[in-house]
Amino acid sequence: MSQVFIVGAAGKVGRSLAQQASARGHRVLALHRAQEQAAELTALGARPVQGDLLQLDVAALAALMKGCDVVVFSAGAAGKGGASMTDAIDGRGLELAVAAAQAAAVPRFLLVSAFPEAGRGKHLSDTFENYMVVKKRADVHLAESPLDWVILRPGTLSDEPGTGRVRVGLAIPYGSIPRADVAATLLALIEHPQLRRCIIELTEGETPVFDALQALSPA
Helix, strand or coil, rough: CEEEEECCCCCCCHHHHHHHHHHCCCCEEECCCHHHHHHHHHHHHCCEEEECCCCCCCCHHHCCCHCEEEECCCCCCCCCCCCHHHHHHHHHHHHHHHHHHHHHHEEEEECCCCCCCCCCCCCCCHHHHHHHHHHHHHHHHHHCCCCCEEEECCCEEEECCCEEEEEEEEECCCEEEEHHHHHHHHHHHHHHCCCCEEEEHHHHEEEEEHHHHHHHEEE
């Protein structure tokens, strides 16, 4: 079993991953900002780790990550606080986590990113345009690191119950995906380390998660 460090564990994807991974026997360290979030994370089976991406430096975050096998970065400003907060969390926060993972000798890093077609055909605010720019820069930053990384780009997130069935690929049509199935895919990536240094697009589909990822594995 792996020791998993989730950045953004108090978010909806992070909470679902914490619950699913803990149920599978993984040891989950759940980074969260607010003290009141600790009880819920504990109830999900995770070990709460209080820390704020806006306050931590590389050494402090690396100390929290020490001994982990994989970092999952699912943190995001979620449009709150405007462009400056997106820059701070989705951008510099990701860079901080990448540097901390390297300093802590955590080999594997999974990033929840954004589908390139997100919002296509709709009127997009300047805040959303900035969000997409920041997400792409974060992808580039991780991809240029020496870590064993996977970038996961889910379609439109929904709160529908997970089905355990998805469509994944290096390039697939745009669609939606329950957050629970994003978490299930992250869990499968944790348990399926053969997939590495690749970008995977993800939507709802007809194939069980593990089978879908297995089909992407190198021969």
